[in-house]
Structure formats: C-alpha cells, structure tokens
Amino acid sequence: MANEENGGYDPSAVEEKWQRYWNERGTNTFTRNELENAEAPYYNLMMFPYPSAEGLHVGNIYAFTGADVHGRYHRLQGKDVFEPMGFDAFGIHSENFALKIGTHPMDLIPSNVENFTRQLRRIGGMFDWDHSVDTTDPAYYKWTQWIFLQLFDNGLAERKEAPVNWCPSCMTVLANEQVIAGACERCGTPVEQRRIAQWFFKITDYAERLLGNLEDIDWSDTTLKAQHNWIGRSTGAQLRFPVVDADGNETGTSIEVYTTRPDTVFGASYMVLSPEHPLVDEVTDDGVRAPVYAYIDTAAKKDLVARQKTDKTKTGVPTGGYCRNPATGERIPIWIADYVLMDYGTGAIMAVPGHDERDFEFASAFDLPIVRVVAGPDDDADTPLEEAYVGPGRLVNSGPFDDTHVSESVEKVTAWAEEHGWGEAKVNFRLHDWCISRQRYWGPPIPVIHCDACGPVGVAEDQLPVVLPRVEDFKPDDTGVSPLARVESWYQTTCPKCGADARRETDVSDTFLDSSWYFLRYPSTDFDDRPFDPEITKKWLPVDAYIGGNEHAVLHLLYSRFIIMVLKDLGHLDFEEPYDVFRAHGLIIREGSKMSKSRGNVIVPDPIIEEFGADTFRTYLMFLGPFEEGGDYRPQGIQGPYGFLHRLFDTVVGAVDAAADPDVERKVHQTIRQVTEQIPALSYNTAIAAMMECLNVIRAGGRTAARAEVEALVPLVAPFAPHMAEELWERLGHEGSIFDGAHWPAFDPAKLVESTVEIAVQVNGKLRATISVAKDASEENVVSLARGEENVARYLEDGTERRVIHVPGRLVNFVVG
RNA sequence: GCGAAAGUGGCGGAAUUGGUAGACGCGCGGGAUUUAGGAUCCCGUGGCUUCGUGCCGUGGGGGUUCGAGUCCCCCCUUUCGCACCA
Incomplete structure (x- = not known):
C-alpha cells in the first residue's frame, strides 16, 4: 500500500482511532439533558434496516451513507443533529430464515443485530447508539401494542371476515400492498384468496386527508405520485339496479354499482357481478346453477396471477337473472365475469359497452347489445360503434338528457338518480383498509382477549406488553391459524371485563405497524413509562429530513402518515405529518445489471472496507452518480476516490506556511461555494468532483500547497470521509472533533470572480x-x-x-x- | 394498455435563465521515479482528418433561434411505477 512508513495516510489506523474517540467522547450521542435542551435540533432520519443474517449489503450502506453525509453537513453548519439507527427485526423474513436454518428467531436476531451494529459502526455513520430501537424488544413492542389499543379503543381497529390474499408458501395473509402482480412480494408464489377473520385498521377513513396533505409536504416527486395513485381517488356515483323476477316484478333486492360515468346509464345493457359477489347465489336461475358454480370455481382456483395476466380475454357466464335499468326501465341480464373485481367499488358494474373498452370487448364476445349514448362531434345517435367511444360529446338515446354535453352530464344524471332514489354521488378510493393481522409467530401479539360474553376486549395498558412466548414449534401451517393458537398455556386467560374464561388473540401484527412509529420512539428511549415524551417530541419532531428507498413509497410511508394522523387526532401529538422532507435515493446496480444473490454479483462490503477503508468506500458510493438516481458500481472505479483521499491527505499534511496563490485561492472559494450548494441538493457526485478538481489545481505540475489553500478542504470533505477529516483537523492543530462546532467554511464572493x-x-x-x-x-x-x-x-x-x-x-x- | 423519467466518448457520469459539449473519475496511451511493480507522480485521451482550431458529433427526423444536449412537434429505444380501478 501507500507510503505508510513515512506517516502517510493509513485508513484502517485512522478509522479505528477516530471511531474509538467518538465512542469514548460520546461525540455522536445525546444525553437526555442534551435532547431536552438542544438549541438547533435537526432530526436526520433514515430507514432502519431489517437485520438479515447476511449482514449489511451495499444498498444499505449507500442509503445510510447518503443520509449520513446530509446529517454531517448540517452538523458542520452548527445544527444539533440527531441521527439514530435501529432494527426492524420482526417479520416473515426473519421467521422464514430461522425456519430454513433451524434456529429460533429469538436466538438468531440478537446475533444479527450485533453483526449489523458492528458493520454500522465500521462505516462511520454518525449514529446515536444511546437511542436505538429494536422492534422485537418487549420494551419497544409494548408501545406498538399500545398504539394498537389506541386505534382499537377509538373504533379504528375492527375484526371482520374478509377475502384475503393468502400465500400458500409463506402460509400467511398478505396485505394488498404485498401482492405484486398476483404473486407474493417475498417469495413470488401465486397468491390465493381465502376468507379469514382479520384485524383491519380503518385507513380509508383518512384517505381524503392522506391525499390532501400530499399538496403540502416536501417529498420526492415520484414518491408523492406513487402515494397519489395508490390512494386512487375517483368521483362518480353509486347506483342501484332493482333485481326483477321472470315476470318483471321487483324482488326487493337491488344491486349496487359504482361508476365514474353515471351519465352513460342509458347505455347499460347488462350487469356484471364479480364471481365472489354475495348476490350471485340469489340472482342465479336454477336452470343454470351448474355452469355458474363451475365458473365461480374456476375463477376461485385461478390465482390472481392468471387472473391479472395481460391476456385479457374476457370470460363469463349469464346467471339467468335480470334487473331493471332504472334509467330506461328496461330489463337487462345479469352476468358474472372475472373481469369485475370484488376488491374495487361494490364488486358489481353496470356494463356500458358503447363507452367502456372492457365492456365493449365482453359484449362483442357474448353478443350482448351495444347502445350508443354519447355522440362525438361527427356522430349522431345512430352512428354505429366500431369500438367503445370514450371521448367528449353529447348524450344521445338518453331520454330527457339528449344533447347534454358530457362536461355537465355526470352531474345532471346523478342529480336525477338521486331525485328518484336510485343513486347518489360517491367518491371512491382504491385504497383499502389496512389488514394488520398475521397468522404467524414472529411479531408482537395483538393485545386483545376474546370473551364469549364480552366479545373482543383490549388488554389494559398496565398489562402491557403481551409478551411473545418462546415457542419451539413456531412453524406456520396451512390451517390459517397462528402458531400461538397451539400454545394453550399462553392463550388461556380470563376476561378483563367479566372474569370468565377467555382466550388471547393468537394473531400477531404486521411489521409495518412496528415501523409506523419508530421515529417517535428514538428520542424518547430514555423513558420506559411512555412511548414518547411530549416535550422531547415537541422539540424534535416532525422529522426534518427522511432519506430512504422508494420501495417504501406506498407501504411504510403511507402507514406511518396514517398512524401519526390518528395519534394527533387522539391528542397525543400536535402535528399530523411525520416527515417534513422526504427524499428517495436511487438504486445501486453493478456493471449495468441488478445485483442479486441469484446472479451472484452482490458486492460484499467488508473486504472492500478492509482494503480501502470506510472513507474511500463512502466517497466512492457517493461519487457513482446522482444520489437520487443511484449509480453503477464498477469495482475498478474505487481507485479514483481512493487516490483522491490519499493525495488530499498528503497535500494537507505536506502543506507549508506560505501565502496562498491568488488563482488557487479563487479556485478554493469557488469549490466552497459549489460544495455548499451541492450537498444539500444531494448532488454528492458533483460536490466530490468539485473537490477533486480543486485538489488538482492545488497540486498542478507537482507544486507544494500552502496551508491556507488546503485548510477549507478538510471540513468540505468531512461529510464523506469523516475519519480522515478528523485526523487532518487534528494535524492542523485543532482541539476536539471537527464535528463539534460550526466548522463549515464560508466563501468570499469577492474572491470568486476571475480577473x-x-x-x-x-x-x-x-x-x-x-x-x-x-x-x-x-x-x-x-x-x-x-x-x-x-x-x-x-x-x-x-x-x-x-x-x-x-x-x-x-x-x-x-x-x- | 396507462403514467412518469431517461437516451451525451470504450464506461460511470458533468454542463446556470438556450451561450466554448464531454467537468470529475474509470479505462486506455505516453513519460518520470523505482531492483521490480497491478505502487506513486506528471502529461495526453469524442470521431474523422487533406492535420487547416478543417469537418462531423448529445437515440432518429423536422422546427424555432444569431446560437439548441437544453425549447416545440413526430418517431424509436430503455428503465421504473400502476396494471381489467368500472
């Protein structure tokens, strides 16, 4: 390696020295007193990792380094930066891995956490290890359970039987969000539908607010859009179509449909129910029960993958039942077809084949009548339809509404339906209630006791936590019942209300509940009698900057917004959006392709850090490309930043007392300005390039640097290479840590301009x-x-x-x- | 299919309100130093070229402009979201 023998840059020695210094002096940790009295609090949050057995991967390090650079920059600007780190250690990941290697998760997780902690210290993050959380610690999940009870006690948690996504491989229920194109997000197995009693949080009650607040928060655009789409607000109407018998008499039942185009109701020539629709049985004519049930059966067996495949050939069967179109008074047939999803709207549609592509395709396949009710500019009421017409125009064949322009027809027809009692305007959301129960072992038990007389009763706050017992046989099975249901000694209890024999809830909660509030806990880990201290919370929250992956754009980020909103409504908090600023970082790929275990191209960080040092590794990762877009990791490329840091070290150490060259001085001031602007913009790659350029100017032609020329570079490089900066800071004769105090250099505008x-x-x-x-x-x-x-x-x-x-x-x- | 973003040297990537395209780095080439080096340091490096700061160059084709990587229109490709959302 380099010229260590002449006092040159020795990364491992420097890094070890300063990590020890930080630990001994508590450079990065806050005492309770410091948290309470910080003058310029800045809460710098990053997404806590799931501590896998493999250890930190490059993606983690990339994300944490980027966030740490941000935090260290603000600290050098004089802020009191709180940068905690913890572990999101519950969940199916850990449990499946534990099952695979035959180790109990209660044994596995602590060693993983220990290994992660070692690695996290090694990369030189500014983490406050005195304020860490581990979601599997009863001292933490006691408060996760407390949050459940807050919702339960206020009618925001309910248990209901619902068709749920069941992963036959993980043997558990998945949230809709965890189903990607019909397959399990974790293992890729096609998901089945099952009906199981589940706990739901009523996030849909908050849909409007969750959507509306997106206008006011400073988040990455892509993340905002993802949330916007996920919530999926649409406006339209709910209409009721009365079911009629063979003689055309109303049976008293009606079918509710949701539509965004109530104005096309005159063109509704048939109805379609989803195969799972509760009224299918009632409307089906005895003569066709066999084919109808056969169809339902096939649809149920067809997993969501097949059902959602791009092959959109429409299938369906007539039920033999009819209903009346309330607008035209005509009798129209009721079909069932799997292109109508039980999940959305009411699970039933009025089919308007003239003006809906899907309905058109279905009607064409089954020879159902297609009626034009909207005429485009060049059409009249009788212009034949070659395809569904969805453009602008005026209504035709629509009785009293003929000639109404579509821009006002929705409103008018809805009002008319309302007047006659068969419909009303309705806002619909794609967002579903949050299913939080899991029929698994590795999670916090849901703190509820089931009593035959009293129903579900919440566990009293002073009885928390409901501790997850150590169960050797924690393997899930196909019954859809949690492993805890096999532990009679644990679930048998008495009802807190009436004292009768009762049974504990044996489901555990979703890991997204654990992570929905962890950032509230960090600053308050000094308190074990409350989840978060009101005064400290007031001082430190909302989070100033949250930097993390966009893979959590809708899941974690939406749930945590919801929980914070609820806690605010219940009077526990005085803000309702947890993160003032959120920035999504990009992804690291390797030589043009994704890194994955199956490709065998994952980068193992430890040997790289050992060879080049954490400072070089950090600097290289940040140099790869724009932080918000990610970068392409090429093993050779680390030589660039490695050489840069070596040259910088040698240059600073070898600088002499002399007057600064005016040209060099100008370059230094230009560099200060660039780096000062680019770091907060997360343009780390160009900030590093600017410093490299500056150093090239300082060293051009092999010249010796003057001390005044290099001094500013030390704090500038500190966010990226904190250990080396400390070492140089000390060698320049300063006392203490460079990070204690506002040591960021200022530039002199007068010195920027070229003559x-x-x-x-x-x-x-x-x-x-x-x-x-x-x-x-x-x-x-x-x-x-x-x-x-x-x-x-x-x-x-x-x-x-x-x-x-x-x-x-x-x-x-x-x-x- | 819908939506969004992006296409710049051998490669990763830079380029204020339109104003010298290719910063910085990798790789490559040359040189210095060295017993040696895959170490270190300096210099060079878009293509073509009749070597004339001559021509061509930012996915392709048009346009606006004194001037376009940047703005407008059409097309192609890639990536990422959402995917029968009624």
Whole structure:
C-alpha cells in the first residue's frame, strides 16, 4: 500500500482511532439533558434496516451513507443533529430464515443485530447508539401494542371476515400492498384468496386527508405520485339496479354499482357481478346453477396471477337473472365475469359497452347489445360503434338528457338518480383498509382477549406488553391459524371485563405497524413509562429530513402518515405529518445489471472496507452518480476516490506556511461555494468532483500547497470521509472533533470572480477563436479584440456583417450574411 | 394498455435563465521515479482528418433561434411505477 512508513495516510489506523474517540467522547450521542435542551435540533432520519443474517449489503450502506453525509453537513453548519439507527427485526423474513436454518428467531436476531451494529459502526455513520430501537424488544413492542389499543379503543381497529390474499408458501395473509402482480412480494408464489377473520385498521377513513396533505409536504416527486395513485381517488356515483323476477316484478333486492360515468346509464345493457359477489347465489336461475358454480370455481382456483395476466380475454357466464335499468326501465341480464373485481367499488358494474373498452370487448364476445349514448362531434345517435367511444360529446338515446354535453352530464344524471332514489354521488378510493393481522409467530401479539360474553376486549395498558412466548414449534401451517393458537398455556386467560374464561388473540401484527412509529420512539428511549415524551417530541419532531428507498413509497410511508394522523387526532401529538422532507435515493446496480444473490454479483462490503477503508468506500458510493438516481458500481472505479483521499491527505499534511496563490485561492472559494450548494441538493457526485478538481489545481505540475489553500478542504470533505477529516483537523492543530462546532467554511464572493475571462468568438454560431479579456472589459473592447483575431477576420471578409451578439463574460457571435 | 423519467466518448457520469459539449473519475496511451511493480507522480485521451482550431458529433427526423444536449412537434429505444380501478 501507500507510503505508510513515512506517516502517510493509513485508513484502517485512522478509522479505528477516530471511531474509538467518538465512542469514548460520546461525540455522536445525546444525553437526555442534551435532547431536552438542544438549541438547533435537526432530526436526520433514515430507514432502519431489517437485520438479515447476511449482514449489511451495499444498498444499505449507500442509503445510510447518503443520509449520513446530509446529517454531517448540517452538523458542520452548527445544527444539533440527531441521527439514530435501529432494527426492524420482526417479520416473515426473519421467521422464514430461522425456519430454513433451524434456529429460533429469538436466538438468531440478537446475533444479527450485533453483526449489523458492528458493520454500522465500521462505516462511520454518525449514529446515536444511546437511542436505538429494536422492534422485537418487549420494551419497544409494548408501545406498538399500545398504539394498537389506541386505534382499537377509538373504533379504528375492527375484526371482520374478509377475502384475503393468502400465500400458500409463506402460509400467511398478505396485505394488498404485498401482492405484486398476483404473486407474493417475498417469495413470488401465486397468491390465493381465502376468507379469514382479520384485524383491519380503518385507513380509508383518512384517505381524503392522506391525499390532501400530499399538496403540502416536501417529498420526492415520484414518491408523492406513487402515494397519489395508490390512494386512487375517483368521483362518480353509486347506483342501484332493482333485481326483477321472470315476470318483471321487483324482488326487493337491488344491486349496487359504482361508476365514474353515471351519465352513460342509458347505455347499460347488462350487469356484471364479480364471481365472489354475495348476490350471485340469489340472482342465479336454477336452470343454470351448474355452469355458474363451475365458473365461480374456476375463477376461485385461478390465482390472481392468471387472473391479472395481460391476456385479457374476457370470460363469463349469464346467471339467468335480470334487473331493471332504472334509467330506461328496461330489463337487462345479469352476468358474472372475472373481469369485475370484488376488491374495487361494490364488486358489481353496470356494463356500458358503447363507452367502456372492457365492456365493449365482453359484449362483442357474448353478443350482448351495444347502445350508443354519447355522440362525438361527427356522430349522431345512430352512428354505429366500431369500438367503445370514450371521448367528449353529447348524450344521445338518453331520454330527457339528449344533447347534454358530457362536461355537465355526470352531474345532471346523478342529480336525477338521486331525485328518484336510485343513486347518489360517491367518491371512491382504491385504497383499502389496512389488514394488520398475521397468522404467524414472529411479531408482537395483538393485545386483545376474546370473551364469549364480552366479545373482543383490549388488554389494559398496565398489562402491557403481551409478551411473545418462546415457542419451539413456531412453524406456520396451512390451517390459517397462528402458531400461538397451539400454545394453550399462553392463550388461556380470563376476561378483563367479566372474569370468565377467555382466550388471547393468537394473531400477531404486521411489521409495518412496528415501523409506523419508530421515529417517535428514538428520542424518547430514555423513558420506559411512555412511548414518547411530549416535550422531547415537541422539540424534535416532525422529522426534518427522511432519506430512504422508494420501495417504501406506498407501504411504510403511507402507514406511518396514517398512524401519526390518528395519534394527533387522539391528542397525543400536535402535528399530523411525520416527515417534513422526504427524499428517495436511487438504486445501486453493478456493471449495468441488478445485483442479486441469484446472479451472484452482490458486492460484499467488508473486504472492500478492509482494503480501502470506510472513507474511500463512502466517497466512492457517493461519487457513482446522482444520489437520487443511484449509480453503477464498477469495482475498478474505487481507485479514483481512493487516490483522491490519499493525495488530499498528503497535500494537507505536506502543506507549508506560505501565502496562498491568488488563482488557487479563487479556485478554493469557488469549490466552497459549489460544495455548499451541492450537498444539500444531494448532488454528492458533483460536490466530490468539485473537490477533486480543486485538489488538482492545488497540486498542478507537482507544486507544494500552502496551508491556507488546503485548510477549507478538510471540513468540505468531512461529510464523506469523516475519519480522515478528523485526523487532518487534528494535524492542523485543532482541539476536539471537527464535528463539534460550526466548522463549515464560508466563501468570499469577492474572491470568486476571475480577473480575466475566456470569451468564445463565433461566426454564425461556429466557434472560430477564444480570447482572453478583463472581466469588466467593455463590449466595444471585446468586440474589436474578437474582430482582430486572424481566424475570425478570415470569415468576416467573406460576407457582410449583419449583427454582433455579445454575451458579457461568455461569447461574441458575428452574424455574417 | 396507462403514467412518469431517461437516451451525451470504450464506461460511470458533468454542463446556470438556450451561450466554448464531454467537468470529475474509470479505462486506455505516453513519460518520470523505482531492483521490480497491478505502487506513486506528471502529461495526453469524442470521431474523422487533406492535420487547416478543417469537418462531423448529445437515440432518429423536422422546427424555432444569431446560437439548441437544453425549447416545440413526430418517431424509436430503455428503465421504473400502476396494471381489467368500472
């Protein structure tokens, strides 16, 4: 390695030295008193990891380093930066892995946490290890359970039987969010539908607010959009179609449909129920029960993958039942088809094949009537439909509404339906209630006791936590019942209300509940009698900056917003959005392709850190590309930042007491300005490039640096290479940590400007020469100097000069015709 | 299918309100130093070229402009979201 023998840069020695220093002095930790009295609190949050057995991967390190750079920058600006770290250690991941290797998660997790902690210390993050959380610690999940009870006691948690997504491989229920294109997010197994009693949080009650607040928070655009789409607000109407018998008499039942186009109701020529719709049985004619049940059966067996595949060939069967179109009074057939999803709206639709592509396709396949009720500019009421027409126009074949323009028809037809009692305007959301129960072992038990007489009763707060017992046989089975249901000694209890024999809830809660509030806990881990201290919370929250992956754009981020909103409504908090600023970082790929275990191209960080040091690794990761876009990791590329840090170290250490060269000094000030602007913009790659450029200027031609030229570079590089910066700071004669105090350098605007500038000289927009002029040279001077250039004069002779454009400090362009 | 973003050297990536395209780094080439080096340091590096700061160059084709990687229109490709949402 480099010239260690002459006191050169030895990363491992420097890093070990300063990590020890930080630990001993508590450089990065807050005491309770410091938390309570911080003058310039800045809460710098990053997404806590799931502590896998493999250890930290490059993606984690990339994310944490990017956030740490942000935190260290603010600290050097004089802020009191609180940067905690913890472990999201419950959940199916850990449990499945534990099952696979035959170790109990209660044994596995602590060693993983220990390994992660070691690695996290090694990368030099500014973590406050005195305020860490581990979601599997009863001292933590006691309060997760408390949060459940807050919702339960206020009618926001309810248990209901519901069709749920069941992963036959993980043997558990999945939230809709965990189903990707019909397959389990974790294991890729096609998901089945089951009906199981589940606990739900009524997040849909908050849909409007969760959507509306998106206007006011400073988040990455992509994340905002993802949430917006996920909530999926649409406006339309709910309409009721009365079911009629063979004689055309109403049976008293009606089918509710949700539509965004109630104005096309005159064109509804049939109805479609989802195969799971509760009224299917009632409307089905005895003569066709066999084919209807056969269809339902196939649909149920068809997993969501097949059902949602891009192959959208429509299938369905008539039920033999009919209902009346309340607008036209006509009798229309009721079909069932799997293109109607039970999940959305009411699970039933009025089919308007003339003006809906899906309905058109279905009607064409089954020869159902297609009626035009909207005429485009070139159509009349009888223009045949070759395909569904979804454009603008006016209503036709729509009784009293003929000629109404579609811009106002929705409103008018809805009002008419309401007047006659068969419909009303309705806002619909794609968002579903949050299913929080899991039929698994590795999670916090849901703190409820089931009593035959009293129903579900919440566990009293002073009885928390409901401790997860150590169960050796924690393997899930296909019954859909949690492993805890096999532990009679644990679930048998008495009802807190009436004292009768009762049974504990044996489901555990979703890990997204654990992570929905962890950032509230960090600053309050000094208190074990409350989840979060009101005064400290007031001082530190909402979070100032949250930097994390966009894979949590809808799941974690939406749930935590919801929980915070609820806690605010219940009077526990005085803010309702947890994160003022959220920035999504990009992903690291390797040599053009995704990193994955199956490709065998994952980067193992430990040996890289050992060879090059954490500072180099951090700097390289941040140099790869724009932080918010990710980067392409090429093993060779680390040589660049490695050499840079070595040169920087040698240059600073070898600097002599001499006056700064004015040209170099100007470059230094320009660099201070660039880095100061680019770090908060997360443009880390260009900030590093600017420092490299500056160092190249300082060292150009092998010159020796003056101390005044290099001093500012030490704090500038500190967010990226904190250990080396500490070492250089000390060698420059300073006391204490560079991070204790506002040591970020200021630039002098007067020293930024060049005395002479290079001006491009163009003729008809083509570069013909460059000239050097004084920065405040008059236009006259510049132009005449430009004209005097031989290579310019040559072109000017060829024609008449029509115009001269002068952009001060930039260029002169002669327009010759 | 819908939506969003992006296409720049051999590669990762830079380029204020339109104003010298290719910063910085990898790789490559040359040189220095060294017993040696895959170490270190300096210099060079878009293509073509009749070597003339000459021509061509930011996915393709048009347009606006004195001037376009940047703005407008059409097309192609890639990536990422959402995917029968009624």
